[in-house]
Amino acid sequence: MGRIVLDKVKKTFGEVTVIPPLDLEIEDGEFVVFVGPSGCGKSTLLRLIAGLEDVSSGQIRIDGQDATNVAPAKRGLAMVFQSYALYPHMSVRKNIAFPLKMAKMEQAEIDRRVDSAASVLNLTPYLERRPGQLSGGQRQRVAIGRAIVREPAAFLFDEPLSNLDAALRVGMRLEISELHKRLATTMVYVTHDQVEAMTMADKIVVLQAGVIEQVGSPLTLYHTPRNKFVAGFIGSPRMNLLEGPEAQKRGAHTVGIRPEHITPSPTEGLWKGRVGVSEHLGSDTFFHVHLEGRDEPITVRAGGEVDMHHGDTIWLTPDESRMHRFDKAGLRIS
């Protein structure tokens, strides 16, 4: 069981309020991702749940029990750190066994659990090695192994993939998702990478300056962002936001249209512009189009084999049904 409730949780460091009073419910078995730009308070929020930071006011409940002033070790949560935080002087086996040893478990049971975790994570051949002799991906697996042997109420991940190279990151992303499917344990995952958030989460919590901007499933955030910030943050490349006459025409202060919802054409369309930089990814091409009378280019997604070059005239037609409208305060107009 791992249902975590944050009730008006607030955190201040001296004079600075990092997290103003905040409410959040994390259901048992859910994969929740905290996402937001650097310094938005997502790691602090995770550390509050872990108990590594004390809340300034408010309450944290884990499975109905008040855990606000409970020591980290007693909360039944396991954490995977960005730097992996393995014990450098212990073998992989001892690293994974450490939490069980601390729980004073019987040696036979410790061995059984360590061996089973090691086989799940493909670590069996490395059990007698030290962390220093492992690759980044293997160290990450040891850190996860150390978390799963305890069979915790919930897993907390603090940007666990940001030290890995791109290829390994995709692999580990899948492995963590697999693990969640198999264990069905609550996972709280912090990242600044919206692709990780979109691909792994059941529920995404978008944070900015300690404030929750929106909570919802990845597709909810994609289709109906509650405000301009979420609209710009979720989706890659980011949504184009236009103010001025185009917005007024549609009865809004700002309108947003995603690059994938604009049709480019060399001959006809709604907006006329000139091709600036084009990024060829093979499967797709992203054109940065300069419209007349607009400084910021519009990003457009086209197929991989579109034959248009720098300086060519291009016509764009946005899909009106996919247009997002925002009022002056940046909130969505539905």
Add this chain to the structure above:
Amino acid sequence: MARNVTPQRKAINTVIAWAAGLLIFFPILWTILTSFKTEAQAISSPPVFLFFDWTLENYAVVQERSNYMRFLWNSVIIAGGSTVLGVLIAIPAAWSMAFVPSRRTKDILMWMLSTKMLPAVGVLYPIYLICIELGILDSRAALVVVLMLINLPIIVWMLYTYFKEIPGEILEAARMDGASLKAEILYVLTPMAVPGIASTMLLNFILAWNEAFWTLNLTAAKAAPLTAFIASYSSPEGLFYAKLSAASTMAIAPILILGWFSQKQLVRGLTFGAVK
């Protein structure tokens, strides 16, 4: 960028390094050689380097005239005692500064270091008088305390640098893993800190062993360590260079051997934190 090092250049570097090393070692080598000469050869001009009549006579005389073991024992107690006492005080100090730093931590560290910039003789009088008042002049206890205080800033600095290198996340991981404070210190912190503590102790032991100013000024007969043992053979009127050399060799031999066997630890200790 990797520099291109030609074999010639490498050979020249090697020669220069050896020359510098020998230059530094020469006084010690000369002392050791002189200790095997007769008094006449020791002062002969031009000096003889290797081709003299090797003799152990000086050692025999020194051994006969003074109780080497007593001086050695004093040195061991004073250097060892001040080191252990210093580390016991410095560990909590360095610990709190490394793991719970405040706005003033840097200032405190600098202030501690600044005490090392004071000429020792500047506080000789007060300390001498305090020792007389307390009736601990010429006692090993006094020297243990004084040498500990003299070297404490260095111990704190070294330990601080070591502790700084232990990532805080590892301690947090231990806390998450259910380790009590005792278990955290016993299973995680200590094993990671021991190499640092060991090389700090080693360096401090050597510093205290070689300390001459305070040991000569605060001791007479009872608590005199090996530095005083050497000094007792340097007399302005007599020309006992060979015996002085023999005494010096005997005094530095233990620390030389200790240093030789632990040079790896020492180098690591001195450069720790300087390179990632």
